[in-house]
Amino acid sequence: MNNATNKPLPQDYLLRPGFIYMAEKPVAISTVLGSSVSVCIFDKKQKIGGMNHFQFPEALKSDDPTARYGNVATLALVRMMKSSGSKNRHLVAQIFGGAYNPELSQHNIGTRNINAARNILNRLNIKIISEDVGGEIGRKIVFNTSNCEIAILKVPNLRQSDWYPYESDR
Template identity: 50%
Template sequence: MLENYFLNPGFVYVPQEPSVVSAVVGSAVCVCIYDRKRACGGMCHFQYPLITDKGKTTPCYGNVAIYCFLRMLFSQGSKKKHLEAQIFGGAWNREHANRDIGRENINQAKKDLMKYSILLASEDVGGEKGRKLVFHTRSNEIAVLKVDNLRSDDWYPYEKTR
């Protein structure tokens, strides 16, 4: 039976066994990376693009999250040449924010993937809608639902644990 895991912002998840990973993003970004040879993958979820103070590193920042994510994959035996990434999120609603942090998050994800020579296979980014993601780490299948409102009780079986 597959484990279901809800990935909160500021976390990286690389399971040992096949799992279904879910997340909800607005201006935040999720990056899914899949190892084609090993048939496994994971996800990181970050809210801000870049931290420059190395004393305060946390995966809430894209540059830290992607670096940690790749280190975790490499420690499990993944090779760069077998990895492919997908990026989701980065919405911007002008009514709720003056700064387009979503676009900054998208750009940081792309910059870091290019820096580490990771293939960007697809993306569903930008716009004004939030997204709900469901990623199967063994098959690399991802379902994306775009929504106007992100509600805390939208997820089963997570609704009682959020």
Template identity: 50%
Template sequence: MTEETKEITTTNYFLEPGYVVLPATPTMISVVLGSCVSVCIFDKKRNVGGVSHFQFPGTTNPAEATTRYGNVALMTLIKMMLESGSKAKHLEAQIFGGAHRKDLSPRNIGEENVRMARRVLARNRISVTSEDVGGEKGRKIVFASHTNEIAVYRAERLRRSDWYPYTEGRR
């Protein structure tokens, strides 16, 4: 088998809210989003990418500074990528999520999450190449960490069976 025709084995990984992942091997990363936001950052030179999944826009309180907050999650992912050998000039990002339903909450935390993602990426000079944000529908995304390809599924209602691993019947 030549290097060009060599088959790549990928792993499946479900990223829960409040976590960041930068896999060392090709991985299909699944994320289910409502008002949460996921940012996929890809190094187009090294063909590696990672994902953050945060619930809240930001915090300035060091005691709360976890990856549940966008400002912390994104800086953590960027730092992980730079420490693994990426150069900032080779990074690009995609933003997903940030839905809001007025009937469930008057506060539009989804929009606040999207604004935080854009702000942190701009401050770090990482270009946003695509986004699918806002609206009232939840999303499930599947990100290929080695190719930067993403599938986005929009859903009126996210069921427990939409979450990986798929343990319940799906109809």
């Protein structure tokens, strides 16, 4: 229990790359990002939220259109929110990730991922209320879907232990 509000604390959910999670009950969704991007969407009226975690900006015609791609993952998350009764005018978004470390890759896919998220949200008229994007280091993100609060921990190297305390594959 949270002593300040006497409400139960949200449960934890680990979001792996290429997945989407929309919570209708309070949940703390966490993920670890390098060049990949997560979009967190919150419905201010219903007090529900969801997150995606995508690795590539867009699925091309020859690709399998899965949530590994920003155009698929972001549109799917918005559709999930709307299927729960959300209206675009009540939705706000936050964007995280998109790091680029030239020592690890020659291609800056992080910037392309960031732009994909921004373009889709702007096209849908969903207000972006905050971003923590770019740079050269990874991030651990924890999104509290009950109040739209985000915790960001920046990490210079992503390690398997960064997924702690999660030990099982969910």
